[in-house]
Amino acid sequence: MTTIRDRFCPKCGRPAETDGLCMICRAAETPWAACDTRVARTHCPSCGATKQVNTWTDTEREQAEIAPDLARSAVHFHPNVKKRSIAVEVRDISPNRSRAYLTITGTLYGLSMEKTCTVELVWHKEQCDRCNRITGSYYEGIVQVRADQRDLSPFELQSAAAIATQIEESLIAGGERLSFISDMTESRDGLDITVGSQHIGLLIVQGITAQFGGRYTTHPKLVGEKNGRQLFRITYLVRLPRYQRHDVVRLGRVYAEVEQVDSRHVRVFDLSEGRSRSIKEDEILRRIGNARNAQPAFVAYIAGGMMGILDPETGVTKEYPKKPWQTIVAGENVQVLRDGDILVVMR
Ligand SMILES: [Zn+2]
Ligand SMILES: [Zn+2]
Numbered sequence: 001m002t003t004i005r006d007r008f009c010p011k012c013g014r015p016a017e018t019d020g021l022c023m024i025c026r027a028a029e030t031p032w033a034a035c036d037t038r039v040a041r042t043h044c045p046s047c048g049a050t051k052q053v054n055t056w057t058d059t060e061r062e063q064a065e066i067a068p069d070l071a072r073s074a075v076h077f078h079p080n081v082k083k084r085s086i087a088v089e090v091r092d093i094s095p096n097r098s099r100a101y102l103t104i105t106g107t108l109y110g111l112s113m114e115k116t117c118t119v120e121l122v123w124h125k126e127q128c129d130r131c132n133r134i135t136g137s138y139y140e141g142i143v144q145v146r147a148d149q150r151d152l153s154p155f156e157l158q159s160a161a162a163i164a165t166q167i168e169e170s171l172i173a174g175g176e177r178l179s180f181i182s183d184m185t186e187s188r189d190g191l192d193i194t195v196g197s198q199h200i201g202l203l204i205v206q207g208i209t210a211q212f213g214g215r216y217t218t219h220p221k222l223v224g225e226k227n228g229r230q231l232f233r234i235t236y237l238v239r240l241p242r243y244q245r246h247d248v249v250r251l252g253r254v255y256a257e258v259e260q261v262d263s264r265h266v267r268v269f270d271l272s273e274g275r276s277r278s279i280k281e282d283e284i285l286r287r288i289g290n291a292r293n294a295q296p297a298f299v300a301y302i303a304g305g306m307m308g309i310l311d312p313e314t315g316v317t318k319e320y321p322k323k324p325w326q327t328i329v330a331g332e333n334v335q336v337l338r339d340g341d342i343l344v345v346m347r
Pocket of ligand 2: 044049128129130197
């Protein structure tokens with residue numbers, strides 16, 4: 001006589017913990033892990049980006065690093081499987097094929113399970129959206145960097161190019177794959193930067209004018225239609241200010257060194273009065289040079305508010321009034337720029 005109702009497995013006849021199959025038979029009947037026989041991955045042969053569904057993503061990972069994860073993605077576990085683990089060994093068969101040998105383990109209803117399977121890894125190559133646009137010479141804009149009534153200085157050229165490259169790197173790192181620079185050319189007029197999106201074009205002109213002052217204008221041009229949408233190309237024209245920092249200019253009867261330029265005003269250091277002040281650009285008569293290109297000249301004497309400076313080119317000593325703000329010592333050199341016959345002493 002039993003007080004507990006005995007339960008037996010209908011399949012193997014062993015005592016069962018619950019109604020129906022015992023744990024062993026249940027585990028044996030459950031498809032606890034299944035493997036797809038092949039998985040594919042698409043990558044760009046030019047830049048290595050990978051495609052998932054229809055989205056390209058940049059990656060630094062090599063095929064050998066990706067292969068085990070790709071193989072693991074072929075395994076589908078029953079939700080009740082615990083302590084899942086997959087060991088993978090990959091063998092390359094051809095440039096387009098690899099074979100992965102998987103040992104899959106886990107526990108189901110307290111029982112340890114193990115199985116092996118083989119997964120074929122297929123490596124598709126396809127040119128990504130970005131490389132496709134670059135090789136197809138697709139672009140959405142050109143940034144033209146110019147200076148107002150003068151050439152760009154080598155420093156401005158280099159800095160503008162560096163600003164553009166930095167903006168490109170940060171946009172690409174942020175996932176804006178099509179915000180690329182496809183070309184950067186120095187021309188006689190300045191710098192031309194061909195860009196893949198209007199967004200990067202705008203950021204570049206803003207970055208350059210933030211650094212150097214000046215202004216930009218945008219000139220859209222309709223170039224066609226794609227999928228019912230009008231296609232524009234934009235020329236962004238950047239004009240750097242006519243005067244640069246450290247330019248030495250003539251204002252009326254005095255000379256001044258440019259300290260800062262914005263769109264309306266120029267801040268100068270007046271070399272006569274020895275102080276900074278703000279002027280309008282049209283007060284400048286002309287530019288005589290840049291203080292960075294000044295050369296040394298010998299101060300022969302200082303006497304009675306005058307100083308004698310030896311002209312380094314002619315060897316003749318000329319007399320100039322010594323301004324009260326100037327700390328100049330006889331017997332030493334000062335830095336000068338030449339304006340015709342006149343030597344202009346820098347600060
Ligand atoms: Zn059983
Ligand atoms: Zn690519």
